[in-house]
Amino acid sequence: MRAKFFCVLCMFALALSGCQTLNFLQPLATAAPAGTVLFADDFSSNSNHWGVSTGGAGEINFAYQGLDMKVNQPNSMVWTVSGRKYQDVQINVDNVLLSGPSNDAFGVVCRFQDNQHFYGFIVTHDGYYGIFKMQEGQLSLADAEGGLKYSQAIRQGGVVNHIQAVCQGDILKLSVNGELLAMIEDSSFTQGQIGLIAGTYATPGAELFFDNLKVTQP
Numbered sequence: 001m002r003a004k005f006f007c008v009l010c011m012f013a014l015a016l017s018g019c020q021t022l023n024f025l026q027p028l029a030t031a032a033p034a035g036t037v038l039f040a041d042d043f044s045s046n047s048n049h050w051g052v053s054t055g056g057a058g059e060i061n062f063a064y065q066g067l068d069m070k071v072n073q074p075n076s077m078v079w080t081v082s083g084r085k086y087q088d089v090q091i092n093v094d095n096v097l098l099s100g101p102s103n104d105a106f107g108v109v110c111r112f113q114d115n116q117h118f119y120g121f122i123v124t125h126d127g128y129y130g131i132f133k134m135q136e137g138q139l140s141l142a143d144a145e146g147g148l149k150y151s152q153a154i155r156q157g158g159v160v161n162h163i164q165a166v167c168q169g170d171i172l173k174l175s176v177n178g179e180l181l182a183m184i185e186d187s188s189f190t191q192g193q194i195g196l197i198a199g200t201y202a203t204p205g206a207e208l209f210f211d212n213l214k215v216t217q218p
Contacts, residue, residue, distance in 0.1 A: 081195035
């Protein structure tokens with residue numbers, strides 16, 4: 001398999017979080033029976049206080065009954081978090097590319113501590129995927145070669161992909177459209193907030209649409 005190198009996305013990051021101070025004061029959610037819905041959002045409104053932005057490196061807005069994220073600068077990432085802190089979670093969400101280059105990146109965040117400490121699960125609309133860790137502001141991919149892997153399970157172009165990310169104990173798993181693509185072990189972060197993420201490589205202007213978010217107890 002070819003490897004798509006991801007280091008360019010380390011060059012710039014814009015982080016957004018609505019009501020972040022209040023979120024940090026919320027207690028850690030206690031463990032629930034497997035399958036229990038911990039958090040869900042259809043993005044029909046911003047009742048869950050996602051961070052939004054209308055300009056600059058990235059735009060994050062509620063539109064078309066979903067969450068719309070646009071990355072305006074090359075080699076950039078934007079992310080937004082919401083909700084209380086969790087230990088173990090299974091995150092499910094749908095995503096589609098509305099416009100811009102398929103050489104993009106989109107996915108979810110778990111165990112978000114702050115803008116420099118979290119796990120990310122990334123998929124691209126030209127068929128690549130990976131799990132990364134942001135620690136001390138430095139992004140590192142789980143793959144030893146530092147690149148993303150290719151999978152035919154990922155639907156390319158402007159077609160809906162379903163992402164599932166699991167953070168359970170020290171196990172991190174990424175599935176796309178029902179197929180398990182990556183699983184690693186890492187114990188750096190044990191709890192934190194959940195979020196969504198979008199990025200670009202050399203060509204800016206990727207507009208990504210998220211919907212049907214559901215967070216359950218794995």
